[in-house]
Amino acid sequence: MSTAAPRSAGPDHLWSVDEHLDDILRTVRPLEPIELHLLDAQGCVLVEDVTVPVSLPPFDNSSMDGYAVRVADVAGASEQYPAALEVVGDVAAGQAELLHVGPGQAARIMTGAPLPPGAETVVPVEWTDGGLGEGPAAGMRARSLAPEGATGQVNVYRPAGPRAHVRAQGSDVRAGDRALAAGTVLGPPQISLLAAIGRGTVRVRPRPRVVVLSTGSELVQPDEELRPGQIYDSNSFALTAAARDAGAIAYRVGAVADDAATLRDTIEDQLVRADLMVTTGGVSVGAYDVVKEALSYTADEDEPGSGVDFRRLAMQPGKPQGFGSIGPDHTPLLALPGNPVSSYVSFELFVRPAIRTLMGLTDVHRPRTRAKLTASRALTSPKGRRQFLRGRYADGTVTPVGGAGSHLVAALARADALIVVPEDTESVTPGTEVEVVLLG
Amino acid sequence: MSTAAPRSAGPDHLWSVDEHLDDILRTVRPLEPIELHLLDAQGCVLVEDVTVPVSLPPFDNSSMDGYAVRVADVAGASEQYPAALEVVGDVAAGQAELLHVGPGQAARIMTGAPLPPGAETVVPVEWTDGGLGEGPAAGMRARSLAPEGATGQVNVYRPAGPRAHVRAQGSDVRAGDRALAAGTVLGPPQISLLAAIGRGTVRVRPRPRVVVLSTGSELVQPDEELRPGQIYDSNSFALTAAARDAGAIAYRVGAVADDAATLRDTIEDQLVRADLMVTTGGVSVGAYDVVKEALSYTADEDEPGSGVDFRRLAMQPGKPQGFGSIGPDHTPLLALPGNPVSSYVSFELFVRPAIRTLMGLTDVHRPRTRAKLTASRALTSPKGRRQFLRGRYADGTVTPVGGAGSHLVAALARADALIVVPEDTESVTPGTEVEVVLLG
Numbered sequence: 001m002s003t004a005a006p007r008s009a010g011p012d013h014l015w016s017v018d019e020h021l022d023d024i025l026r027t028v029r030p031l032e033p034i035e036l037h038l039l040d041a042q043g044c045v046l047v048e049d050v051t052v053p054v055s056l057p058p059f060d061n062s063s064m065d066g067y068a069v070r071v072a073d074v075a076g077a078s079e080q081y082p083a084a085l086e087v088v089g090d091v092a093a094g095q096a097e098l099l100h101v102g103p104g105q106a107a108r109i110m111t112g113a114p115l116p117p118g119a120e121t122v123v124p125v126e127w128t129d130g131g132l133g134e135g136p137a138a139g140m141r142a143r144s145l146a147p148e149g150a151t152g153q154v155n156v157y158r159p160a161g162p163r164a165h166v167r168a169q170g171s172d173v174r175a176g177d178r179a180l181a182a183g184t185v186l187g188p189p190q191i192s193l194l195a196a197i198g199r200g201t202v203r204v205r206p207r208p209r210v211v212v213l214s215t216g217s218e219l220v221q222p223d224e225e226l227r228p229g230q231i232y233d234s235n236s237f238a239l240t241a242a243a244r245d246a247g248a249i250a251y252r253v254g255a256v257a258d259d260a261a262t263l264r265d266t267i268e269d270q271l272v273r274a275d276l277m278v279t280t281g282g283v284s285v286g287a288y289d290v291v292k293e294a295l296s297y298t299a300d301e302d303e304p305g306s307g308v309d310f311r312r313l314a315m316q317p318g319k320p321q322g323f324g325s326i327g328p329d330h331t332p333l334l335a336l337p338g339n340p341v342s343s344y345v346s347f348e349l350f351v352r353p354a355i356r357t358l359m360g361l362t363d364v365h366r367p368r369t370r371a372k373l374t375a376s377r378a379l380t381s382p383k384g385r386r387q388f389l390r391g392r393y394a395d396g397t398v399t400p401v402g403g404a405g406s407h408l409v410a411a412l413a414r415a416d417a418l419i420v421v422p423e424d425t426e427s428v429t430p431g432t433e434v435e436v437v438l439l440g
Numbered sequence: 441m442s443t444a445a446p447r448s449a450g451p452d453h454l455w456s457v458d459e460h461l462d463d464i465l466r467t468v469r470p471l472e473p474i475e476l477h478l479l480d481a482q483g484c485v486l487v488e489d490v491t492v493p494v495s496l497p498p499f500d501n502s503s504m505d506g507y508a509v510r511v512a513d514v515a516g517a518s519e520q521y522p523a524a525l526e527v528v529g530d531v532a533a534g535q536a537e538l539l540h541v542g543p544g545q546a547a548r549i550m551t552g553a554p555l556p557p558g559a560e561t562v563v564p565v566e567w568t569d570g571g572l573g574e575g576p577a578a579g580m581r582a583r584s585l586a587p588e589g590a591t592g593q594v595n596v597y598r599p600a601g602p603r604a605h606v607r608a609q610g611s612d613v614r615a616g617d618r619a620l621a622a623g624t625v626l627g628p629p630q631i632s633l634l635a636a637i638g639r640g641t642v643r644v645r646p647r648p649r650v651v652v653l654s655t656g657s658e659l660v661q662p663d664e665e666l667r668p669g670q671i672y673d674s675n676s677f678a679l680t681a682a683a684r685d686a687g688a689i690a691y692r693v694g695a696v697a698d699d700a701a702t703l704r705d706t707i708e709d710q711l712v713r714a715d716l717m718v719t720t721g722g723v724s725v726g727a728y729d730v731v732k733e734a735l736s737y738t739a740d741e742d743e744p745g746s747g748v749d750f751r752r753l754a755m756q757p758g759k760p761q762g763f764g765s766i767g768p769d770h771t772p773l774l775a776l777p778g779n780p781v782s783s784y785v786s787f788e789l790f791v792r793p794a795i796r797t798l799m800g801l802t803d804v805h806r807p808r809t810r811a812k813l814t815a816s817r818a819l820t821s822p823k824g825r826r827q828f829l830r831g832r833y834a835d836g837t838v839t840p841v842g843g844a845g846s847h848l849v850a851a852l853a854r855a856d857a858l859i860v861v862p863e864d865t866e867s868v869t870p871g872t873e874v875e876v877v878l879l880g
Contacts, residue, residue, distance in 0.1 A: 012578075038662065039692065042681050056849070058666060065726035092698070092728045094658030096668045110726040112658055112778065114669050125725055138452075139725025142733045144700060149727055173850040180853065188685060192678030192780055193853040196671070200663030218534030218552055222478065223640030226498060228536045229554050231636075238632030241482050245628060252479065258532070260584060285565055285579025286505035286550040287589055288532045293582045338552070340632055409496070410613040413620065413633040 015313050015321075016423075017349065017386050024323055024350055028332050030360040031208060031275060035201050038194055041186050043247060044204035045360040050180045052197050055170035060115040062091075064165040065140060067106040067128060067154055068119035074156045079136070082155035087131060090143065090150040091116050106154050108140070115166055122165035127158040173197065185361070205360035208275040210248040212239045215263060215281040215290050216338060219255035234409060235280040235343045239336075242347050243278070246355040258282065260294040267294075271327040275358055278351055281338025283310055284320040291322060291335045308333055314423055316387045317342035321350070340409040345388050345418065348439065371398040371436045373419070379428040381421040390415035391436065398436050415439065455753050455761075456863070457789065457826050464763055464790055468772050470800035471645050471715060478634055481626050483687060484644035485800040490620045492637050495610035500555040502531075504605040505580060507546040507568060507594055508559035514596045519576070522595035527571060530583065530590040531556050546594050548580070555606055562605035567598040613637065625801070645800035648715040650688040652679045655703060655721040655730050656778060659695035674849065675720040675783045679776075682787050683718070686795040698722065700734040707734075711767040715798055718791055721778025723750055724760040731762060731775045748773055754863055756827045757782035761790070780849040785828050785858065788879065811838040811876045813859070819868040821861040830855035831876065838876050855879065 015023075033047040062068065069085060077083040085106040089099045093112035101107050101118035108131075109115075109122060130137030131154045141149055173179060179197055184190055186204065194202060212235075219233040220226060233255040243250035253270060256263050267277065282291035295308040308324030322335030334354065336346040348366060356364035373379070374397045381387040390411050391398040398419055402411020418437040421428055428434060455463075473487040502508065509525060517523040525546040529539045533552035541547050541558035548571075549555075549562060570577030571594045581589055613619060619637055620630055626644065634642060652675075659673040660666060673695040683690035693710060696703050707717065722731035735748040748764030762775030774794065776786040788806060796804035813819070814837045821827040830851055831838040838859055842851020858877040861868055868874060 038677050039680060042684065054666060056671075058671060059669065065724055065729075090727065093656055094669055094698070096670075098669075108727065110728050111724060112656070112671070140727040142700075142729070143727040144733065146727075172848050177850075179850065188678050188681035189784065189849075189853045189855065191681045192674045192784065193849050195662050195674035195677040196780060196849050198662050198664075198666065198672045200661065216533055216552070221640065222635050222638050224638075226494060226638065229499065229534050229538075230536075231496075231498060231552070232638045234632045234635035237478050237635040238628050240479060241628040241631045244482065258534075260582075284505055284551060287530065287548065287580040287583040287586075288550050289505075289582070293584065340636060344629065344632060408612050409629075409633050409636045410617075410619065413629045415629065 013311070015311050017313060017315050020311070020313055020321060020323065021350060021353065024334070024354050025357060025364075027323075027325070028354045028357045031205050031358050033203050033205050035203050036206065037201055038191050038199070041202050041204045042191060044186055044207065046180055046184045046186060046202060046204055047182055047360070048203045049178055049182050050194065050197075050199065050202065052173045052175050052177045052179050054198065055175045056172040056196060057167050057169055060169050061112055061167050062109045062115060062122045062165060063111060063167050064122055064124040065111050066109060066122050066124040066165065067156065068101055068109040068116055068122050069106045069156065069160070070101065070103060070118070071120045071160065071162050073104060074121075074123060074159045077156045077159050079157045082129070082157050085154050085156060087150065087152050087154050106156070108150055120162055121160040123156050123158065123160045124165060127156060127160075129155040129157075183362070205358075208248045208355055208358035209273050210243040210250045210276045210278060210355060211253060211270045211274040212236050212243060212250060212278045213253035213266065213270070214255045214338070215258060215279060216255060217258040217288075221254065234340050235338065238340065238344055239278055239280065239347055239351070242344070243351070243355060246352045247359050248276070248355045258288045258290040260290050263290050263294045267326065271329075271331055274331050276354060277326065277331055277333040278336065278347075279333070280336045280343045283322050283335045283337055295322065295324070295326065295333070295335065308335065310335070314385050316382060316385045318346045318349070318388075319385075321346065341390070341412050344412060348418065348437065349388070366440065367438045369393075369436050369438060370433050371396055373397075373428055373430055373432050373434050374399045375430045378430065379419070379421060381426055381428070383426050384423055386423050387421040388437070389419040389421065391417045391419045393417040393436055393438060398434065453751070455751050457753060457755050460751070460753055460761060460763065461790060461793065464774070464794055465797060465804075467765070468794045468797045471648060471798050473643050473645050475641050475643050476646065477641050478631050478639070481642050481644045482631060484626055484647065486620055486624045486626060486642060486644055487622055487800070488643045489618055489622050490634065490637075490639065490642065492613045492615050492617045492619050494638065495615045496612040496636060497607050497609055500609050501552050501607050502549045502555060502562045502605060503551060503607050504562055504564040505551050506549060506562050506564040506605065507596065508541055508549040508556055508562050509546045509596065509600070510541065510543060510558070511560045511600065511602050513544060514561075514563060514599045517596045517599050519597045522569070522597050525594050525596060527590065527592050527594050546596070548590055560602055561600040563596050563598065563600045564605060567596060567600075569595040569597075623802070645798075648688045648795055648798040649713055650683040650690045650716045650718060650795060651693060651710045651714040652676050652683060652690060652718045653693035653706065653710070654695045654778070655698060655719060656695060657698040657728075661694065674780050675778065678780065678784055679718055679720065679787055679791070682784070683791070683795060686792045687799050688716070688795045698728045698730040700730050703730050703734045707766065711769075711771055714771050716794060717766065717771055717773040718787075719773070719775045720783045723762050723775045723777055735762065735764070735766065735773070735775065748775065750775070754825050756822060756825045758786045758789070758828075759825075761786065781830070781852050784852060788858065788877065789828070806880065807878045809833075809876050809878060810873050811836055813837075813868055813870055813872050813874050814839045815870045818870065819859070819861060821866055821868070823866050824863055826863050827861040828877070829859040829861065831857045831859045833857035833876055833878060838874065
């Protein structure tokens with residue numbers, strides 16, 4: 001990627017997509033880590049190396065339901081000549097005080113229970129008569145229904161070598177081993193391991209809180225009546241959903257009318273719960289572009305990077321964009337254009353990487369691939385602008401859906417990919433290989 | 441897949457993985473649909489065809505900030521010979537009462553604002569002097585700062601054909617079109633479309649509520665002190681996280697001691713918030729296998745499918761499994777084995793498809809692929825059992841991590857795939873192509 005243009009590039013500078021993205025990624029920093037309960041940390045990035053405090057399993061234990069015995073006592077056992085042993089009691093999982101198994105003795109043992117002193121191996125219950133004297137057993141009867149099973153005599157029909165069906169202490173992880181490295185994303189198996197080694201909380205970067213607000217006096221909420229000149233607010237719904245998909249905790253503020261004072265008040269009011277602020281609309285060259293009007297103030301000269309810069313991008317859709325930071329904590333703010341498709345494409349290219357950078361992820365971008373263009377006619381693209389067309393990807397080919405118009409939200413709902421047409425390409429003929437962003 | 445064995449297959453029947461899965465998928469039914477607000481419906485399956493009630497855009501509107509004019513008035517315009525027009529006022533987005541544009545007149549118009557009566561086309565502000573009389577303009581000044589911009593005279597430097605920069609009414613979707621079909625999964629773009637056509641709520645299948653409880657007197661909670669014979673409860677954490685990952689709302693109850701009455705009481709207490717119940721542990725052949733003891737009651741003969749059946753599967757890990765339904769609503773219950781790796785593998789193979797079936801999804805299974813085995817020696821597998829080994833998949837090859845032991849939770853945390861060794865295969869040599877389940 002190219003180096004970002006300086007923030008002082010001036011109003012006439014036409015920013016490339018990469019310059020704008022670089023500016024965002026250079027500015028946005030991962031959130032400060034906090035200690036979270038395991039299930040609250042799901043999907044988050046670990047910031048510490050986690051060391052195993054105690055070996056797993058913490059003690060030698062049985063991997064089967066059966067009998068803990070001495071090797072010599074069952075050495076010659078067969079169905080014809082079973083080894084008859086005295087059952088001295090039960091060893092259940094979780095039991096602290098253990099029996100001692102002497103010569104000629106057996107302790108009935110459950111899966112996960114500690115191997116008792118004196119015992120050298122475990123014979124599964126299916127290799128015995130289970131104490132019932134009726135040939136090989138299918139299992140044990142429940143202790144609560146048949147307490148006599150913990151006493152009496154058991155016939156063992158097969159020998160077992162030393163430590164058979166025994167899980168050795170430390171055979172899973174050893175105390176001092178590194179269980180997980182800093183940077184690991186915590187999914188279910190990692191959470192399983194952390195719980196298993198006794199960690200109830202971990203230090204992770206939290207999910208960023210993203211506040212989404214749309215602007216426009218023409219916007220009304222779904223389910224309300226549409227009057228002349230009005231349309232429904234869809235951006236605040238789409239971007240809230242997309243922010244959650246990216247990993248954020250997203251708050252939808254909804255639509256704010258085109259009034260700079262109201263917008264400034266709303267943003268200031270919401271700042272307290274925002275790690276990132278996203279607005280849509282009001283960033284272009286019109287006389288009512290309220291976001292630009294409200295936020296185009298001179299930055300604090302002592303605070304590099306403060307203030308919001310509005311710029312033109314060499315991109316279609318999504319030419320007008322704003323980026324900067326606001327408020328006492330310099331909360332990053334991305335101001336997206338108001339057309340639904342423009343704002344959604346801008347989210348995928350700029351906001352999603354910003355959210356994932358806040359989370360501390362290294363893999364911040366949507367995956368890209370190359371695909372053969374399937375289309376009935378050539379795609380056209382304006383010279384000098386990178387175009388992102390909506391498409392459907394399957395098996396190495398991509399097919400455009402809908403047209404290039406930035407208001408075609410119906411086509412967007414059928415797309416699962418963006419087709420990238422580079423700045424210097426004005427026409428792409430069917431069959432050509434193109435770059436594709438997979439929206440997954 | 442083979443046909444499921446009858447529920448009355450008897451205690452000696454050794455179930456195949458497919459028979460058990462078929463039994464689950466034949467029994468579990470998608471949840472009844474409910475009406476949810478758009479953002480609560482994210483990730484859910486739509487159960488109705490949604491029709492467009494009003495065309496989008498609802499009216500002809502400008503795609504640019506500029507001037508709405510008559511075609512003839514700008515026909516010959518150039519920088520040298522600009523068309524000078526009288527500015528009759530502003531048309532902002534959301535404005536209900538429109539100006540009339542007569543010959544020799546122009547209305548300053550904002551992106552998204554309705555094309556006013558009399559106007560036939562739009563010239564972008566960059567093709568005019570913006571009313572400032574200083575050559576081509578970069579944009580408009582904010583109305584609040586420069587109200588005089590809505591009056592006076594504008595010089596237009598380029599002609600525009602009929603309906604240039606005009607988005608036609610109905611060019612996105614037309615009233616009566618099907619916006620989304622029943623069965624669509626609602627992601628951000630689909631939510632965008634629903635909002636855009638004014639739908640604030642939709643009828644979807646809700647996310648299933650899954651109650652997860654682990655059993656075992658040996659289990660203590662993470663961050664507590666480990667006494668002799670005890671281990672930490674990891675299954676309830678792992679499966680709660682995994683259930684969420686699969687799309688469910690998951691509740692972790694934690695560990696219940698090995699006492700049948702306590703377990704029955706706990707399950708009955710939790711039933712009110714469960715669409716699916718998942719237990720771990722206590723399903724094997726030991727004398728303290730509390731889940732089996734508590735739930736192996738005779739089913740109600742009037743209610744086919746009621747009761748919980750405990751069975752042996754031709755599978756490693758995960759041989760002992762329970763499945764059935766409990767309580768007055770016949771809530772499905774899956775009783776998984778207690779070893780952490782066994783329970784996690786069982787979740788992926790059986791619980792995840794059950795959750796996704798409850799959601800009404802058709803794509804309920806993890807994706808599978810074929811990969812070349814990379815290993816230092818041959819894998820061995822018991823005859824007659826389908827083995828699932830943990831592995832790492834990359835670029836068409838898969839490498840085992842950890843061993844076959846079902847307690848190796850540390851290795852599980854490094855795995856991203858399961859290697860499937862079929863029932864009739866006892867050895868797999870390196871370089872062989874194997875089936876792989878991608879855990880994504």
